[in-house]
Amino acid sequence: MLEFRTSGFNPYSVKYSPFFDSRLAVSAGANFGLVGNGRLYVLNLTPNGIACEKFFETQDCLFDLTWSEQHENQLLTAGGDGSIKLFDIGVGEFPVAGWxxxxxxxxxxxxxxxxxxxxxxxxxxxxxxxxxxxxxxxxxxxxxxxxxxxxxxxxxxxxxxxxxxxxxxxxxxxxxxxxxxxxxxxxxxxxxxxxxxxxxxxxxxxxxxxxxxxxxxxxxxxxxxxxxxxxxxxxxxxxxxxxxxxxxxxxxxxxxxxxxxxxxxxxxxxxxxxxxxxxxxxxxxxxxxxxxxxxxxxxxxxxxxxxxxxxxxxxxxxxxxxxxxxxxxxxxxxxxxxxxxxxxx
The missing domain is CATH 2.130.10.10 (YVTN repeat-like/Quinoprotein amine dehydrogenase)
Known part of the structure; x- marks a missing residue:
């Protein structure tokens, strides 16, 4: 069994990538999602355990996520502030689109x-x-x-x-x-x-x-x-x-x-x-x-x-x-x- 700790954030959802068997994403929120920031983790399964490839900070809890079926590096998040955000692993620290x-x-x-x-x-x-x-x-x-x-x-x-x-x-x-x-x-x-x-x-x-x-x-x-x-x-x-x-x-x-x-x-x-x-x-x-x-x-x-x-x-x-x-x-x-x-x- 492999383990990764999301210290300071409580996970709500985990999804495997439909493109890579070694890539996971996790949506989470601080303080059990009641108040505070959210965080999106992109994780890799490696011979040495689970490593965080990248994470994105958001202003509110992220209740859910889904990988894009079009682009292997993109994923959507569901926000506690009523927003939907599209993130790209290869592009900066901020979402590339939002609704x-x-x-x-x-x-x-x-x-x-x-x-x-x-x-x-x-x-x-x-x-x-x-x-x-x-x-x-x-x-x-x-x-x-x-x-x-x-x-x-x-x-x-x-x-x-x-x-x-x-x-x-x-x-x-x-x-x-x-x-x-x-x-x-x-x-x-x-x-x-x-x-x-x-x-x-x-x-x-x-x-x-x-x-x-x-x-x-x-x-x-x-x-x-x-x-x-x-x-x-x-x-x-x-x-x-x-x-x-x-x-x-x-x-x-x-x-x-x-x-x-x-x-x-x-x-x-x-x-x-x-x-x-x-x-x-x-x-x-x-x-x-x-x-x-x-x-x-x-x-x-x-x-x-x-x-x-x-x-x-x-x-x-x-x-x-x-x-x-x-x-x-x-x-x-x-x-x-x-x-x-x-x-x-």
Whole structure:
């Protein structure tokens, strides 16, 4: 296990570069993001451990980041002051571009993996915005009317956007559809709905709870997972948009970040306020229907963090188990998930 310390700054998000297997970026804020500056770290994995290649200072906390899909040295940040900034590793100490339309904190940014000239942002102001680096104004605003904690483009369809929010719904937008009173909204799926199959071992939520994170399955184009303050990872199939397919309980506190494996279709990682990062199977590898409706379970956990675990990301290259996590203990860890997995029942 490799470790890097972000002394004086508490990390919120960690992301592997889509171009280099040895490069990571971390967004962080002083004083747990409540007040003070932010910092963006660019890290390199070297034979002697993790080294800081460069860092950028900002005036407010950085809640999230995403690597550019167009330029290997550029990345976007989501700011607590409502700003989005584009940094270039090879250009000075300041951002090379910036955007300021959101009225509150920007909590997530995501680059389109397929139509690489666009990216999105989501904010506590209740909106998701679509952007292109070439314009100062957003291309489109998607109203959610509830604090949006996480938004993403589908990795399978460049015009499909999803988000999760305070009101306990997973929303799916199709930007190809004609604008209407729904502003491209296709589904608003209740995250707190009952699962499709009977799961007697699960203590079901008594009502809506805030949803903090979600992620698309990289192999099945209709499957997503969500996590929130009830501590339960839930999987969804957009072919059955009335509620979750599967529930994966286990975390003691809120799930802060999720990431499906880029190598295995049934495996995902979670980071939680209970200070653990856990690896799960959704059961689809034994489910003949292929919709994730098999009995999922926890495969293992890593409990080396000593504060809220905030971020997790898989390495896209090499062996299938390598990942990075970050937490409010001012530590970024790089580790092999396979070393923490238990044998199956």
């Amino acid at each position: 300021q339309e959101h009225q509150r904190e920007v909590f997530a940014v995501h680059w389109n993996l397929l139509e690489k000239q666009t990216f999105l942002s989501s904010s506590w102001d209740g909106t998701v915005k679509i952007w292109t680096p070439e314009r100062k104004e957003s291309l489109m605003t998607l109203p959610v009317h509830s604090c949006v904690y996480s938004a993403q483009y589908s990795p399978h369809h460049p015009q499909i956007v999803t988000c999760v929010s305070r009101d306990s719904h997973l929303r799916v937008f199709d930007l190809r559809s004609k604008p209407s009173s729904q502003y491209h909204l296709q589904f608003a799926i209740p995250i707190h709905g009952p699962p499709k199959m009977a799961l007697p071992q699960v203590n079901r939520s008594v009502g809506p709870t805030e949803c903090l994170t979600h992620d698309w399955n990289k192999y099945r184009d209709s499957v997503l997972a969500t996590g929130g303050v009830d501590g339960v990872v839930k999987t969804f199939d957009l072919r059955m948009p009335s509620g979750p397919v599967n529930l994966l309980p286990g975390h003691d506190y809120a799930v802060r970040k999720l990431s499906w494996s880029p190598h295995l279709s049934d495996v995902l990682l979670s980071a939680s306020y209970d200070m653990t990062c856990r690896v799960w199977t959704d059961g689809s590898n034994v489910d003949k229907g292929g919709n994730g409706g098999g009995l999922g379970r926890e495969l293992g956990r890593m409990d080396r963090h000593t504060e809220f675990a905030m971020g997790v990301d898989w390495c896209l290259f090499g062996a299938e188990g390598w990942c990075s996590t970050c937490a409010w203990d001012e530590r970024v860890l790089v580790w092999d998930v396979r070393e923490y997995m238990r044998p199956g029942p």
